[in-house]
Amino acid sequence: MNRMKKAELQRKLSRPHVPNPPADLGERLKNDIARYLQPENERQRLSRSIAFNLRVAASVIFLVSSVYFFMAVLSREKGESVAVTDVTSSVTPAAAPSPSEMERARTEMFADQLQANTEESPAAAPLRAATNAAPVPTVRRRAETLVAEAEPPPLPLPAPPPPPAAAPPPVVADVAEGVAVAEVAAAPAREEMGVAGGRIAATQASAPAAADSAAARMDAGERKETLGFAEPRRRDIVFGVSIDPDAFPRVKAAIARGEQPAAGSVDIEALINYFAGTSPRRINTVNMDAEGSPAPLGNSELCCVLRVSIDTAAAPGPESAIGNNARIEVELNSRVVRHHRRVGSDAPLRSSESLRKNLALTVLYEVDVEAASERDWVAKVKLYYRKADGRAETIQRIVYGREFTRPWKYATTRHRLASLGAVWGETLRGTGSGPDVAEFAQQLASEQPSEARARELAEAASASSRLRVPSTPTGSGR
Amino acid sequence: MANVAPFPAQPAEFEVTAPWDAERRLLSAAKEGDRAAAEELVERTYPAVFASLCRLCGDSDLAADLTQETYQKAWTALGRFDGRSQFFTWLYRIAYTTFLNHLRKPRRMTALEDADAAAVRDTSPTADEIVEDKQEAARLRAAVLRLPEDLRFTVTAHFWGGLSVKEVANVENITTVAIRKRLHRAFSMLEELLEEGVR
Numbered sequence: 001m002n003r004m005k006k007a008e009l010q011r012k013l014s015r016p017h018v019p020n021p022p023a024d025l026g027e028r029l030k031n032d033i034a035r036y037l038q039p040e041n042e043r044q045r046l047s048r049s050i051a052f053n054l055r056v057a058a059s060v061i062f063l064v065s066s067v068y069f070f071m072a073v074l075s076r077e078k079g080e081s082v083a084v085t086d087v088t089s090s091v092t093p094a095a096a097p098s099p100s101e102m103e104r105a106r107t108e109m110f111a112d113q114l115q116a117n118t119e120e121s122p123a124a125a126p127l128r129a130a131t132n133a134a135p136v137p138t139v140r141r142r143a144e145t146l147v148a149e150a151e152p153p154p155l156p157l158p159a160p161p162p163p164p165a166a167a168p169p170p171v172v173a174d175v176a177e178g179v180a181v182a183e184v185a186a187a188p189a190r191e192e193m194g195v196a197g198g199r200i201a202a203t204q205a206s207a208p209a210a211a212d213s214a215a216a217r218m219d220a221g222e223r224k225e226t227l228g229f230a231e232p233r234r235r236d237i238v239f240g241v242s243i244d245p246d247a248f249p250r251v252k253a254a255i256a257r258g259e260q261p262a263a264g265s266v267d268i269e270a271l272i273n274y275f276a277g278t279s280p281r282r283i284n285t286v287n288m289d290a291e292g293s294p295a296p297l298g299n300s301e302l303c304c305v306l307r308v309s310i311d312t313a314a315a316p317g318p319e320s321a322i323g324n325n326a327r328i329e330v331e332l333n334s335r336v337v338r339h340h341r342r343v344g345s346d347a348p349l350r351s352s353e354s355l356r357k358n359l360a361l362t363v364l365y366e367v368d369v370e371a372a373s374e375r376d377w378v379a380k381v382k383l384y385y386r387k388a389d390g391r392a393e394t395i396q397r398i399v400y401g402r403e404f405t406r407p408w409k410y411a412t413t414r415h416r417l418a419s420l421g422a423v424w425g426e427t428l429r430g431t432g433s434g435p436d437v438a439e440f441a442q443q444l445a446s447e448q449p450s451e452a453r454a455r456e457l458a459e460a461a462s463a464s465s466r467l468r469v470p471s472t473p474t475g476s477g478r
Numbered sequence: 479m480a481n482v483a484p485f486p487a488q489p490a491e492f493e494v495t496a497p498w499d500a501e502r503r504l505l506s507a508a509k510e511g512d513r514a515a516a517e518e519l520v521e522r523t524y525p526a527v528f529a530s531l532c533r534l535c536g537d538s539d540l541a542a543d544l545t546q547e548t549y550q551k552a553w554t555a556l557g558r559f560d561g562r563s564q565f566f567t568w569l570y571r572i573a574y575t576t577f578l579n580h581l582r583k584p585r586r587m588t589a590l591e592d593a594d595a596a597a598v599r600d601t602s603p604t605a606d607e608i609v610e611d612k613q614e615a616a617r618l619r620a621a622v623l624r625l626p627e628d629l630r631f632t633v634t635a636h637f638w639g640g641l642s643v644k645e646v647a648n649v650e651n652i653t654t655v656a657i658r659k660r661l662h663r664a665f666s667m668l669e670e671l672l673e674e675g676v677r
Contacts, residue, residue: 009665012618013637018532021525022542029524029549033516036553037508291513402511410512 027287034291034403236270238361242345244270251428252460260467261428268344268425269363275421275453276362276414279311285322286355287311290381290397292367292404293411296419297436304404305419306340306365308381308397312357323355323393326385330365333379336372336401340365343422355385362414364422372401413448417457420444424461438462501565509556520549523566526640527573533638534577536619544580548573563648570639571649574631581623621671629664632657 236244247270254261279287289309296305308330312322332340343364369378379399386392408416424437438461445454501522507515527548532541551572559568622633628650635641635649636657643661647654 005669006665009668010637012614013622013633018529018541019538021528021545022538025528025542025545026520026524028546029520030517032546032550033513033520033553036550037511037513037516037556403513406511406513410507410510410514412514412517 031397034400035398238359240345241273241361241363242267242269243273243361245274247271248274248456248460252456255460255463255467258467260464263429266425266428268422268429271421271425272344272364272418273360273362275457276307276309276360276418277453278314278360279309279414285313285357285387286383286385286393286395288381288383288395288397289414290379290399291412291415292369292378292399293406293408293415293419294404295366296408296416296423296440303366303368305343305415305422306367306379306399307362307415307418308365309362309414309418310359310383311361312355312359314358320357321354321388322357323385323387326355326383329380329382329384331380331382332367333372333377336369336376336378337367338370339368342366344425362418364418369401369404372404374400374402374405376401378404413444413451413454416444417451417453420457420461424457424464427461428464438465502561505556505559505561505565516553519565523569524549526566527569530570530634530639531573531577534574534619534634535580536616540580544573544576548576551576563645567641567645567649570635570641574634574639617672617675618668621668621675624671625664625667629660629667632660633664633668636661 236242236246244267247267251261251266251271254265279289287310289307289311291307292304294304308328310328343366365379367378372378377398378401381397381399383395384392403411408419411419420437420441424441427437438458441454441458441461445451445458448454501519504515504519508519524545528541528545531544531548532538535541535544548569552569555572559565622630625633632646632650635646636643641649643654643657647657650657
């Protein structure tokens with residue numbers, strides 16, 4: 001091949017022009033991270049459990065095969081011994097074993113087999129050790145199921161053995177799929193975490209008559225929370241969620257004057273939205289993001305935090321509507337979510353018509369997640385709306401259990417700021433731990449030096465922690 | 479005036495680190511489950527992965543789907559990545575395998591061996607030279623895919639994946655001299671295949 005042809009071929013191979021990636025490809029890839037990325041220890045644990053399951057299954061199959069083989073051999077021997085007896089009975093009747101002796105021998109053999117089966121199999125021993133050592137309820141629950149599978153039931157006599165037990169069930173076989181969705185109607189009928197003296201205790205909300213039917217639906221395992229977009233009477237309230245941008249400056253000014261802000265004047269929802277800010281990447285017209293994590297402070301009763309953020313395209317000019325008939329649906333898996341509440345407000349959400357541009361909205365939920373494996377879904381968030389051209393659009397995000405088992409520090413910056421802002425807001429209202437918030441905020445500010453809101457929060461939290469702790473908290477957030 | 483807390487201590491200046499070190503830190507964090515680190519890795523690599531797959535399959539929509547599948551596999555297998563090569567090199571290998579698996583699946587798409595595939599798919603009116611360019615690209619792609627596996631991977635990794643000869647040698651576990659020989663052989667075969675296609 002001459003040089004010119006080679007050069008020409010190289011040029012052709014190097015030439016192909018490719019289009020830019022689709023605008024939403026990056027978001028799609030990032031949304032898959034939560035679902036597919038497993039920390040190292042989880043992978044090792046998963047591979048160990050799979051290997052163990054395979055060993056147990058192999059043991060069971062081997063045992064059953066052995067029993068079947070013995071029975072086949074014995075059946076053949078019985079047939080042969082009877083024939084021998086018939087043929088030789090006239091010659092040496094005493095030499096051939098009698099049928100009763102054969103039966104006794106077979107019974108003894110079965111008894112031996114029973115003994116072997118009912119003894120704890122070696123495979124179960126490490127499982128018991130793992131069960132005793134496992135700190136996570138999910139692992140313990142799974143191990144209990146596997147212990148039952150490792151010890152097959154005794155074989156009945158003289159019937160043939162039952163078919164082998166099925167392979168150990170998948171991780172969540174004993175956890176049926178369920179949906180828990182909280183009704184947020186005129187009166188909340190769900191269990192709530194009330195606030196009392198710095199500790200968050202579970203309380204049962206009183207259920208008015210209108211909510212009885214909702215409670216019945218809850219018992220059936222279906223509780224739905226529907227958030228709607230609101231056409232605001234004020235610009236700083238969107239579908240019932242406060243996004244007042246002046247909330248933080250007011251608090252900051254009070255602290256600067258040396259005053260602890262009054263509990264009733266602290267707008268927690270607005271603080272959440274202030275510190276959550278806008279999405280760093282607003283490529284599409286409407287974006288939705290959902291994320292979960294453990295609570296930021298270990299000494300709080302707050303178990304876990306679920307964040308839902310909605311951002312619309314940033315565009316200059318008047319804030320016109322880019323969508324309408326919008327509503328959000330938040331489904332919580334009742335199998336793994338025991339309690340939940342919206343942070344910062346008890347007021348019911350209003351449905352709304354329009355979805356304007358330059359919108360950045362964040363809602364936080366406090367959720368009590370229990371016995372959720374990494375692959376369980378905890379929350380499904382859907383946003384329905386109609387575009388300006390009338391086409392219906394749906395955006396869905398799923399939050400899995402693994403997000404709630406990873407350390408809080410691995411959550412996104414936006415999530416950490418929003419959750420710290422929430423905790424700080426509750427601190428100002430008389431609950432929570434002020435110095436811890438300041439410390440966490442300062443760490444976050446050090447990690448993200450370019451993040452101005454992190455510095456603001458660190459500074460304000462430090463300042464407020466030096467002021468006197470206020471009096472009693474109040475219930476409302478606005 | 480209130481005793482407002484002083485501004486937190488100035489953070490340490492950003493140290494200038496080599497991309498390799500930064501990538502290693504991101505990978506370590508991602509292996510621990512750090513979502514932000516994983517997102518950063520995505521931001522750094524997905525355009526190149528998409529471009530490689532686009533050159534392989536010639537369809538941007540398909541390339542987007544394969545890119546997504548590639549990353550899903552990558553996250554699942556991240557624990558097995560030993561870090562001897564760059565992250566993108568490892569990703570490219572996964573992307574290439576994903577593309578091959580897609581080819582082997584029964585599908586309704588027009589076969590890539592069809593030299594008129596590009597023209598058939600593109601129904602909008604275009605300039606003659608653009609159509610001819612697309613047809614030529616389709617022919618070249620079909621010819622590359624007909625190469626033996628070792629030559630095919632070398633050519634696509636080097637020219638369409640952007641991997642250097644050294645990186646390809648690292649992936650294939652052979653010397654750079656062997657890679658250059660492969661390229662030489664591949665060019666000879668491609669010339670023949672292209673001439674066949676023209677005839």
